[in-house]
Amino acid sequence: MAQMxxxxxxxxxxxxxxLGAVALVAVLLMVLLGLVVSPADVxxxxxxxxxxxxVPSIWIAYGAFVLTSLSSALFLIRSRRRHDGGRHxxxxxxxAAEVGVVFTGITLATGMLWGRVTWGTYWQWDARLTTxxxxxxxxLGYLAxxxxxxxxxxxxxxxxxxxxxxxxxxxxxxxxxxxxxxxxQKASLSVGRRPEITGEMYWTxxxxxxxxTIVASWLIVHRYRxxxxxxxxxxxxxxxxxxxxxxxxxxxx
Amino acid sequence: MSEVTTVATGxxxxxxxxxxxxxxxxxxxxxxxxxxxxxxxxxLDPGSDSSTPADS
Amino acid sequence: xxxxxxxxxxxxxxxGFPVLAGLDIExxxxxxxxxxxxxxxxxxxxxxxCAGLIPISDGDANVLGFDMRDDRRxxxxxxxxxxxxxxxxxxxxxxxxVEFRAAATGAEAGDAGAALRRVGLSDRLWSVPIERLSAGxxxxxxxxxxxxxxxxxxxxxxxxAALDDEGRGLLDEILVEAASxxxxxxxxxxxxxxxxxxxxxxxxxxxxxxxEDSGAA
Amino acid sequence: xxxxxxxxxxxxxxVEWRSKVTLGHVAPLALLILVVFAFAFDANARLxxxxxxxxxxxxxxxxxxxxxxxxxxxxxxxxxxDAFRMSAIGAPSLFLGKSLGVFFQVVLLxxxxxPGVVLLYNVRIENWxxxxxxxxxxxxxxxxxxxxxxAMAAGLRVRATLxxxxxxxxxxxxxxxxxxxxxxxxxxxxxxxxxxxxLMFVIAAVHTAIGLGTFGFLLxxx
Numbered sequence: 001m002a003q004m005x006x007x008x009x010x011x012x013x014x015x016x017x018x019l020g021a022v023a024l025v026a027v028l029l030m031v032l033l034g035l036v037v038s039p040a041d042v043x044x045x046x047x048x049x050x051x052x053x054x055v056p057s058i059w060i061a062y063g064a065f066v067l068t069s070l071s072s073a074l075f076l077i078r079s080r081r082r083h084d085g086g087r088h089x090x091x092x093x094x095x096a097a098e099v100g101v102v103f104t105g106i107t108l109a110t111g112m113l114w115g116r117v118t119w120g121t122y123w124q125w126d127a128r129l130t131t132x133x134x135x136x137x138x139x140l141g142y143l144a145x146x147x148x149x150x151x152x153x154x155x156x157x158x159x160x161x162x163x164x165x166x167x168x169x170x171x172x173x174x175x176x177x178x179x180x181x182x183x184x185q186k187a188s189l190s191v192g193r194r195p196e197i198t199g200e201m202y203w204t205x206x207x208x209x210x211x212x213t214i215v216a217s218w219l220i221v222h223r224y225r226x227x228x229x230x231x232x233x234x235x236x237x238x239x240x241x242x243x244x245x246x247x248x249x250x251x252x253x
Numbered sequence: 254m255s256e257v258t259t260v261a262t263g264x265x266x267x268x269x270x271x272x273x274x275x276x277x278x279x280x281x282x283x284x285x286x287x288x289x290x291x292x293x294x295x296x297l298d299p300g301s302d303s304s305t306p307a308d309s
Numbered sequence: 310x311x312x313x314x315x316x317x318x319x320x321x322x323x324x325g326f327p328v329l330a331g332l333d334i335e336x337x338x339x340x341x342x343x344x345x346x347x348x349x350x351x352x353x354x355x356x357x358x359c360a361g362l363i364p365i366s367d368g369d370a371n372v373l374g375f376d377m378r379d380d381r382r383x384x385x386x387x388x389x390x391x392x393x394x395x396x397x398x399x400x401x402x403x404x405x406x407v408e409f410r411a412a413a414t415g416a417e418a419g420d421a422g423a424a425l426r427r428v429g430l431s432d433r434l435w436s437v438p439i440e441r442l443s444a445g446x447x448x449x450x451x452x453x454x455x456x457x458x459x460x461x462x463x464x465x466x467x468x469x470a471a472l473d474d475e476g477r478g479l480l481d482e483i484l485v486e487a488a489s490x491x492x493x494x495x496x497x498x499x500x501x502x503x504x505x506x507x508x509x510x511x512x513x514x515x516x517x518x519x520x521e522d523s524g525a526a
Numbered sequence: 527x528x529x530x531x532x533x534x535x536x537x538x539x540x541v542e543w544r545s546k547v548t549l550g551h552v553a554p555l556a557l558l559i560l561v562v563f564a565f566a567f568d569a570n571a572r573l574x575x576x577x578x579x580x581x582x583x584x585x586x587x588x589x590x591x592x593x594x595x596x597x598x599x600x601x602x603x604x605x606x607x608d609a610f611r612m613s614a615i616g617a618p619s620l621f622l623g624k625s626l627g628v629f630f631q632v633v634l635l636x637x638x639x640x641p642g643v644v645l646l647y648n649v650r651i652e653n654w655x656x657x658x659x660x661x662x663x664x665x666x667x668x669x670x671x672x673x674x675x676x677a678m679a680a681g682l683r684v685r686a687t688l689x690x691x692x693x694x695x696x697x698x699x700x701x702x703x704x705x706x707x708x709x710x711x712x713x714x715x716x717x718x719x720x721x722x723x724x725l726m727f728v729i730a731a732v733h734t735a736i737g738l739g740t741f742g743f744l745l746x747x748x
Contacts, residue, residue, distance in 0.1 A: 011282035035264070046256040050263050057267070076743060102274055109270075110263040117259045138695040145692065148682055151324065153364075157743040158678050162692070165674065165736055169696050172729055176699040180706065215271065222278045229285040236289060238322060245330040245516045362611060362747060386614045394605030398537070400545040409537050413530075413613040438544060454609075 011225040016218065023218045026211035038204040050114040052204055056212040058107040058132065064100030064216065065139065068093045069167035072160035079157060087231070090156040093163055094146055095223035097139055099216050104136045127178035134173050138166045152231070311338050313373055313462055313493040314359055320367035321358045321517075328354035330517035331368065336495065341488045343508035344497040351517040352497040353393070356464040359495070360390045373462060386414065389460030391468055395451035397439050404435040407453050414458035424453040429479050444471040452480065463487060465496040481507040527619045534615070534623025538597060539630055547596055548631045553638040556589035560642050571648060578647040579708030583664065583701050585639055590632050591690055594672040597628050598680040607681070607745070617742035621673060625737070629669040636661055652713035656720065660707035663726035667700045670733040677744040700729055 012020075034052035041048035071093040078086025111129060112122040123129065146159050314336040321329040329351050336342055344352045357363045359372050361381030370377040375384040398406055407421040425435060428449040434442070439450060448471045455463070463484070469477050484494050485507050496508075513521035542548055563581045567573045574581070601607050610620060640661075643649060651657055675692050679685040703722040710719025 011279060011286075031264070035260070044256075046260055049260045053264055053267055076740070079743075102270060106267045106270060109266055113259050113263045117256050134695050134698050137691075141688075141692045141695065144688060145678065148684065148688075150682075151322075151747060154747050157746065161740045161743050162675075162678055164740065165696065165733070168732060168736060169699075172699050172732070173695075176702050176725060180702055219271075219275060219278065222275075222282065226278055226282045226285060229282060229289060233285055233289050234325065238325065238327065242320065242327040242330050245327055246518075360612060362608060385612045388612060390608065390612050392605055392608060394608070396606050396609035397604050398541055398600060398606065399604065400541045400600075401537075402544070405540060409533070410609070410613075412533050413610075413615050415614050458613075 011222045011229070016221055019214070019218050019221070023211075023214045026214050030208050030211040033204045034208055038200050041201070044118060047114060047117045048201070050110050051201075052208040053212075054107060054110040054114060055205060056209040057103045057110065059209055060212050060216045061100045061103040061107060061135075063213075064096040064103065064220070065135070065167065065170075067096040067220075068100065068142075068163050071096065072163035075156060075160045076164075079153060079160075087152065087156065090152075090160065091224050091227045091231075092220075093160065094143075094227055095220045097142055097146075097163065098223055099219045101136065101139045101143060102219075103212075103216065104132060104139065107132055108136060125181060127174070127181045130177045130181070131170075131174045134177075135170065138169070142166060152234075312336070312371075313338050313340075314495075315371040316358075316368070317370070318368035319358065319365050319370050321354060321363050321365050323354060323357075323363050328363070328517055329358060329365075332514070332518055334512065334519055334522075336493060338493055339488050339491065341484055341494045341507055341509045342496070343511045344495060344514065345499070345511060346497075346514035346520070350514040352514055353466050354517070355514065356390065356392075356466055356495065356497070359462070359464055360388050361385050362390075384462075386458075387461040389455040389458050389463050391451055391455050391463075391465045393466055395447050396454065397447060397450060399440040400438060402436050402438055403430065403442070403450055406439060406450060407457060410454040411457040416457045416459065420457045421453075424456040425450075427456060427483065428453045429476065445473055445476055448472055449476060452483070456483070461492055463492055463494040463496070465494070467498060468496055469498050527616065527622070530615045530619035531622035531626060534620060535626035535630070538600070538624065538627030541600055542627075542631055542634075548593060548634050549638075552589045552592050553635050555592070556585045556635055556639055557642050559585045559588055560639070560646050564646065574647040575649055576714055578643050578649045579712055579714065580701075580705035581647070582639055582643045582708055583704040586632065586636060586664070586668065586704075587694070587697060587701060589635050589639075590628075590668055590672060591693060593631050593635070594628060594676040594693075595686065595689060597624060597631075597673070598676045598685075602681045611745060617745050618738045620745070621677075621737045621741035622734075624673045624676075625669045625734070628673055629665055632665045632669060633661075636665065649712045649714070651711060653711045653719070656707065656723065657711035660704060660711060660719065660723045660726065663723050663730060664700055664704035664707070667726045667730040667733065668697060670730055670737055671696050671700070674733060674737045674741070674744075677741065680744075700726055703729075 030052070034049055038049070038052070040046050071089040075086045075089035075093065078089060108129075111132070115124060115129075116122050142159060142162055145162055146155065148155065150158070312335055314334065316332050316334045319329050319332045320327060332351070332355065334355075344355065346352050354363060358365060358370065358377070361372070361377060361384055364381060365377055373384040373387055375381070377384075398409075401409070403425065404421060407425055408418045411418055411421050411424075422435075430446065430449050430453065434446065439447060442450065448468070452468065465484075468480055472480060484496070488494050488509075511521075511523040512519065560581065563577075563584075564574060567577070601610070640657075644651065672693060675696065676689060679689040679692060682688060703725045706715075706717060707719045707722040707726070709715040710717050710722075
């Protein structure tokens, strides 16, 4: 294994430094396209620029949660075969969930601000908003469960089950909330007039999604490495403990 | 709030959140790395890492 | 199969601490092993690893013919474990509790009465909530709950604690009886003299390793 | 499996019968919640009548969460989980048994809450069959979700604060569906009460399937 040169950035490798640089440039371009180059909307005016942040954020958040669920499932399968197998899936699940929560938070914040200018209120009991806020709380709970001290595999299995159940629950939540709102919503449906996304706006949205994806990947990769470092630290401490137990034993023998 | 300030607030807030989070990750990595002892630091490439069965 | 427990350089970790640090031990069928050692020596952990409750992270362990690396669940139903806790539902009546345990291990409900009588709990106490029993009486209920399962391997952690002299004598009798009918018994106890009488072998642990072994008698 | 599940459910109900926690503590508390809602709405008869269905399910949620907490405290209190691991009973049976036990205890709670809502909020039950079906469906969904998540939080020092956080988001659809179905049954809104009721049965079925498949992962340690 190569030694880390300089070790100034414990979680960085040449490959991810490039990724970080690409992410920075991509974001700058995204700001330029989203805030300056793309046109204002006929209906929404300048407010439409919220779209380029709001929509990619929720897509990324969903993507991250899908990743969490997939890795959780793989972790459970692997941990069944070998009692301490598949820990990297657990790490991936954890880092993706955390990044997902960050972007869900951004979605909610931008959505509420956007709602303020287009609907006139911060909050509507809109199906999507309600589902998103429940999603946010669910994965906050998931992260809370992850933080609790426990044997790594015990915690891994527990959180993996939670991730799977939560994920299965997403469509149920969405369906029920959606149905609830469509049954009631008569007046408020017309409030959220959606801009027609075509041409430059369409391309800007697509590009923003790409940029946000790059940023999210950087975050997930680095978060993963921090978790790995923490595990290495714990393992090293354990090795030291075993060694000291053996030594103390020999002295007494 | 006007449309422009709203957009500015939204984007600004999001950037602060992401940048803070990124800085926190890097800082945490450094702290834990220091606790680990820099010398024994192995290269952490997720590509090779996830394919190594010895990582548990 | 004459070897019931076979440990080779077993390392086990619980709560981030190496509770067993390379333990080697073999226990044959019919032995009554007295485990000794100071607090934190690994007595409890050894029993929990035997029972498949703590996974081994290094070395090899075989219990009742099962490789504990591959399958630490299958041997469990043949093992009776009496831990520090009594594993009792305190709201239930004595008889209800033992009957439940009997049913949970697939034994006859009628065995419950026999087991309760064996540990010296009179009929008068059978319909009393466990909550109202004294510590020693609870210990007896716990031993009875273990008896009904007819385990092949008995793991008892400080079984004599809280028992009065009569109870200790009774317990020793039960252990000898179990061993002579083909079961294997491992118990941990700080009281040396008392248990010396029934143990066929005394094993001392220290720092999660084997320190002293009197060998099979 | 069913025999073992019934064995566990019977044991749990017997524990309840001996300790009377549901009837003695949780049911009166749930009734109190109904009273407190009247304070919150300034005893506005119209509001309380309109909200009766939802308030009923909120009370069930609070009381039920306590019951789930209790169902797992009974197991972790004296190391009983170890006894389960050592017994011949499999994880799916344990899951089913615990769910059944919780189900009947929540039913007990609801037997107190239904008259409570009718008397305190002055509602009339227009559709008994729907009310019954909705109560059963909602309680089933609540029980299986609750047991699955209760096992996740079982034995943790922070379980009392963690369990509600984990449980409420998952139960949100049940709460929603239960409230709407009750609205119809109580004649407050002429809506698709039966569809909401069937949704609750679907949720119960989905979580039962997940629980049967994953409960084993939650029991093992290390």
